[in-house]
Amino acid sequence: MVPLTRSLRAEVAVAGAALAITASLIHQAPARATVTEPFDTTVTIDAGTMDATVDPAQAGANDIHMYFADPSGAELAVDAVQVTAATAYVPARRLTVTPILPNHVTATGASLPSSGTWTIEVTAVRQGVPLVFTFEVPIR
Amino acid sequence: MKLRTVATAAALGAGAIALGVVGAAPAGAHSGGGTIVVEQVHPAGTSIHYIVLVTWDNDGHPAADATVTATPVATDGTAQTPFTLAPSGAGDGRYSGAVEFPEPGDWTVRFTSIEPTGTIDQAQTVTPSATPGASGGAFAAADDGTGASSGGGSDEAGDGDSIPVLLIVGAAIVALGGVVTALLAIRRNRPDLAVPAAATPTDTGTPTAADTPTAAGTPGDTGSPTAASSPGDTDTPVESATSATATAIAGDAIGGAPAAGPADGAAAGETATTAADPAGDAPSEPR
Numbered sequence: 001m002v003p004l005t006r007s008l009r010a011e012v013a014v015a016g017a018a019l020a021i022t023a024s025l026i027h028q029a030p031a032r033a034t035v036t037e038p039f040d041t042t043v044t045i046d047a048g049t050m051d052a053t054v055d056p057a058q059a060g061a062n063d064i065h066m067y068f069a070d071p072s073g074a075e076l077a078v079d080a081v082q083v084t085a086a087t088a089y090v091p092a093r094r095l096t097v098t099p100i101l102p103n104h105v106t107a108t109g110a111s112l113p114s115s116g117t118w119t120i121e122v123t124a125v126r127q128g129v130p131l132v133f134t135f136e137v138p139i140r
Numbered sequence: 141m142k143l144r145t146v147a148t149a150a151a152l153g154a155g156a157i158a159l160g161v162v163g164a165a166p167a168g169a170h171s172g173g174g175t176i177v178v179e180q181v182h183p184a185g186t187s188i189h190y191i192v193l194v195t196w197d198n199d200g201h202p203a204a205d206a207t208v209t210a211t212p213v214a215t216d217g218t219a220q221t222p223f224t225l226a227p228s229g230a231g232d233g234r235y236s237g238a239v240e241f242p243e244p245g246d247w248t249v250r251f252t253s254i255e256p257t258g259t260i261d262q263a264q265t266v267t268p269s270a271t272p273g274a275s276g277g278a279f280a281a282a283d284d285g286t287g288a289s290s291g292g293g294s295d296e297a298g299d300g301d302s303i304p305v306l307l308i309v310g311a312a313i314v315a316l317g318g319v320v321t322a323l324l325a326i327r328r329n330r331p332d333l334a335v336p337a338a339a340t341p342t343d344t345g346t347p348t349a350a351d352t353p354t355a356a357g358t359p360g361d362t363g364s365p366t367a368a369s370s371p372g373d374t375d376t377p378v379e380s381a382t383s384a385t386a387t388a389i390a391g392d393a394i395g396g397a398p399a400a401g402p403a404d405g406a407a408a409g410e411t412a413t414t415a416a417d418p419a420g421d422a423p424s425e426p427r
Contacts, residue, residue, distance in 0.1 A: 077219040079252035079259065080209040099209065099222045125252050128259035 043122075043133040048076045050122060050133040058140045059115045064095070064107040066122055068131075077102035078124040078131070085112060086119050112139050170196045174203050174256025179234070185269030186244060191236040192225065194253045202233025207254040210239045212247050213261075222252070241266045 038055035051067040064083065068076040081099070086092035095107040112118050122133040175195050182189040190210055194203040209222040220242065225235035241247055244266045252259045 079211045079219070079222055079250055080207055080254050082207045082254040094207075097207070097224075099224065102211075102219050102221055123254055125254055125257060125259065127250075128252070128257070130254070130257050 039137050041135050041137070043135050045131060045133060047071070047126075047129070047131050049073075050124070052120070052122070052133075052135060052137075054112075054120075054137045054139075057137060059113055060111070061109045062112050062139075064110050064120070066105050066107075066133075068103045068124060075101075075103040076126065078105075078126045080125045081105045082123045083107050083110075084121045085110065086121075087114065087116055090114070092119075092121065112137075115139050170201065170203070170256065171198060172256060173197045174206065174253050174258035176208075176251045176253055176258050176260045178251065178260070178262055181264075183267070186241045186266055187238050188241065188249075188264065188266065189236065189238045190225065190249070190251075191234060192251055194233050194235060194256070194258065196256050197258075202231070203253065203256050204231040204233055205255060206233075206235070208235040209252050210237065211250045211252065212239060212241050212264075213250055215246055215248075219250070225251075244268045 036056035036058060038053050039057035040051070040053050043050045043052065048068060048070045051069070053063075053065045055063045055065075066081065066083070068078050070076045081097050083095040083097050083105075084092040085095055095110045097105050097107050099105050116139060118137050118139055120135055120137060122135075124131045124133070175197055177193045177195075178190060179193050180189075180191040192208065192210075194206050194208060195201060196203055204227065206227075208225040208227075210225055211222040212220040214220070223237055223239045225237040228234040228236065239249060241264075247264045247266055249262050249264045250259060251262065
């Protein structure tokens with residue numbers, strides 16, 4: 001009788017521990033949701049291509065890097081870049097752009113406050129000729 | 141009949157006028173290209189400050205919300221990283237900023253604007269600064285009077301001055317704490333030091349360490365007499381070592397202060413140079 005009681009007590013203790021651990025885990029976000037993967041895309045137009053990276057592609061502040069290349073893939077120096085962001089519910093607004101290299105600009109801490117699909121329009125001017133690149137980025 | 145013809149013609153005329161008004165752009169709308177005019181150039185060594193005016197071509201209004209940059213272009217056509225010109229804030233279409241040239245010589249500065257889109261090239265001869273102190277370009281912006289780079293430089297210098305002071309204060313606190321802790325540990329581990337009865341008139345100050353502190357006659361004042369006691373006193377090495385450490389730290393701190401002066405000056409210069417480096421360090425960018 002005594003061994004049975006002891007066994008039952010141990011089993012109840014283990015069950016309680018499992019229940020407590022499970023209860024604590026229900027408040028944790030799934031691992032897949034917590035992974036922050038940047039969004040990468042390449043936009044090609046006649047005058048060249050633009051590689052864009054949006055990091056972390058989540059609602060809130062994002063860093064957007066844009067790299068420009070000519071049709072042969074060589075670096076394309078641009079003189080000025082203007083970037084706007086919009087959604088179906090938020091009208092296009094301009095993002096602050098910082099030139100890093102002749103072919104590389106960033107929009108650091110760009111506010112994309114809501115999840116959904118954002119439309120990013122990039123206007124780069126090279127020797128007086130505007131080049132317009134547009135892409136959509138899904139924000140989680 | 142004639143009246144009907146006149147009425148019809150009037151209706152058609154009114155319709156045409158209405159269509160013309162609808163088709164025309166609103167009075168406040170801006171579209172098309174723009175014109176950039178370089179109004180002022182303030183050379184200061186390899187840093188040159190520009191003020192430009194951007195207007196809309198369609199109505200000549202100032203472009204208050206444009207994106208304006210200035211790009212140094214070498215004689216071989218190689219473009220450097222553009223510099224963004226900031227709006228004046230008055231909404232008058234004026235934008236200004238300093239452009240850092242990698243080296244003296246003949247350059248072309250390409251001013252570009254978006255909304256409205258426009259561009260203009262201006263030849264620029266860059267000469268080295270006449271003052272030796274500004275040869276590196278670190279203080280060029282200060283000479284220029286824009287204050288953009290000089291403010292950052294002075295801030296960096298200020299930070300450089302404040303850090304050694306904090307280090308000195310921190311080192312002094314740590315050294316003082318170490319001395320106090322050592323004294324307390326010595327008193328705790330040497331109960332004989334706390335016994336006043338050990339003091340005897342026969343104490344002649346011979347190298348008996350335990351006797352020396354009590355010769356001062358104040359049990360609680362063991363620190364100072366011990367420090368001044370004979371070499372045989374076991375307290376002495378501990379305190380001496382602590383004092384030596386404190387002195388060394390203070391010496392480092394004090395010695396570091398004057399050294400920090402010139403170093404800070406160099407650091408300020410480097411900082412100012414570095415501040416312009418986002419363009420100048422372009423080749424180091426990983427991508």
